[in-house]
Amino acid sequence: MLIDGKGISQKRLAALRADIAESGLTPCLATVIVGNDPASQMYVRMKHKACQDVGVTSVGVELGEDVSTEEVVAAVARLNDDPAVHGILVQLPLPGHIDTEAVIEAVSPAKDVDGFHPENIGALFSGRPRFVPCTPGGIMTLLAEYAIPTSGASAVVLGRSVDVGRPMAALLINADATVTVCHSRTRNLEDEIRKADILVSAIGKARFVTKEMVRPGAVVIDVGINYDEDGKLCGDVDFDGVAEVASAITPVPGGVGPMTIATLMENTFAAAKRQIC
Numbered sequence: 215m216l217i218d219g220k221g222i223s224q225k226r227l228a229a230l231r232a233d234i235a236e237s238g239l240t241p242c243l244a245t246v247i248v249g250n251d252p253a254s255q256m257y258v259r260m261k262h263k264a265c266q267d268v269g270v271t272s273v274g275v276e277l278g279e280d281v282s283t284e285e286v287v288a289a290v291a292r293l294n295d296d297p298a299v300h301g302i303l304v305q306l307p308l309p310g311h312i313d314t315e316a317v318i319e320a321v322s323p324a325k326d327v328d329g330f331h332p333e334n335i336g337a338l339f340s341g342r343p344r345f346v347p348c349t350p351g352g353i354m355t356l357l358a359e360y361a362i363p364t365s366g367a368s369a370v371v372l373g374r375s376v377d378v379g380r381p382m383a384a385l386l387i388n389a390d391a392t393v394t395v396c397h398s399r400t401r402n403l404e405d406e407i408r409k410a411d412i413l414v415s416a417i418g419k420a421r422f423v424t425k426e427m428v429r430p431g432a433v434v435i436d437v438g439i440n441y442d443e444d445g446k447l448c449g450d451v452d453f454d455g456v457a458e459v460a461s462a463i464t465p466v467p468g469g470v471g472p473m474t475i476a477t478l479m480e481n482t483f484a485a486a487k488r489q490i491c
């Protein structure tokens with residue numbers, strides 16, 4: 215079974231558009247981008263476009279490559295203080311000289327629609343999530359939409375990043391899965407992967423996960439966005455081979471990516487409701 219993230223995201227965004235219209239609220243997302251990285255600029259444009267499609271207003275703060283951490287923190291503080299802004303997204307990665315942690319911690323937890331603030335990460339890990347990071351949040355939505363059972367399932371998460379691997383593990387624990395988190399120091403990685411009923415790969419290595427590593431019948435969720443030697447976009451999973459043994463699998467593109475943006479929009483509406491209502 216192909217897990218159609220694009221289709222599900224369109225369905226969720228249409229429902230959200232209706233909910234926002236019915237609420238009479240005008241949620242507002244502010245994005246902050248530092249420097250001229252083309253990929254970051256493209257992601258920010260996609261987020262503004264999604265806002266427009268669902269009835270969320272958006273403002274963009276663009277800062278030069280050579281700003282200081284203090285200047286980025288000050289820009290975030292102005293957005294925290296602006297009652298017309300309900301959600302704040304700082305596009306990552308920031309240039310190397312910026313203290314990313316300081317910037318993330320500067321975002322008001324009430325407006326932290328990316329869910330990266332330590333207070334929101336802590337709430338998630340304590341089993342009482344408020345804002346859930348958008349990529350793992352979108353993956354949980356996909357599992358729910360396809361009625362894939364998590365309770366008691368053996369889930370393996372490849373990658374332990376703060377934006378994907380760790381919150382993914384927390385969400386799966388909260389959903390009663392038995393979770394193993396693997397990373398670059400994991401011993402016998404293939405044996406660990408083979409234990410998965412649900413495999414989520416977020417390592418950023420083109421077609422790393424092959425058919426031989428996957429337990430027949432497993433559900434395979436591919437977060438990776440990579441380019442192979444021919445410059446072709448691909449995930450962490452060797453899709454053609456793994457699709458032969460998996461019971462369900464996400465494609466790249468058209469799987470997890472669109473769900474990330476849909477979840478950002480849902481988080482922004484939730485933030486607006488909490489702040490206004």
Ligand SMILES: NC(=O)c1ccc[n+]([C@@H]2O[C@H](COP(=O)([O-])OP(=O)(O)OC[C@H]3O[C@@H](n4cnc5c(N)ncnc54)[C@H](OP(=O)(O)O)[C@@H]3O)[C@@H](O)[C@H]2O)c1
Nearest residue numbers: 349373374375378397398416417418437438439470471474
């Ligand atoms: N679709 C989306 O919306 C979306 C959103 C976010 C990210 N992504 C994509 O997802 C991928 C991961 O992103 P990220 O931000 O989590 O990356 P990251 O911060 O670079 O983390 C990668 C993780 O993978 C682990 N890893 C790397 N090579 C490994 C190997 N050979 N075996 C086992 N573990 C290995 C690393 O282990 P160590 O911790 O030991 O270094 C690290 O924990 C990237 O391709 C990114 O573009 C997609």
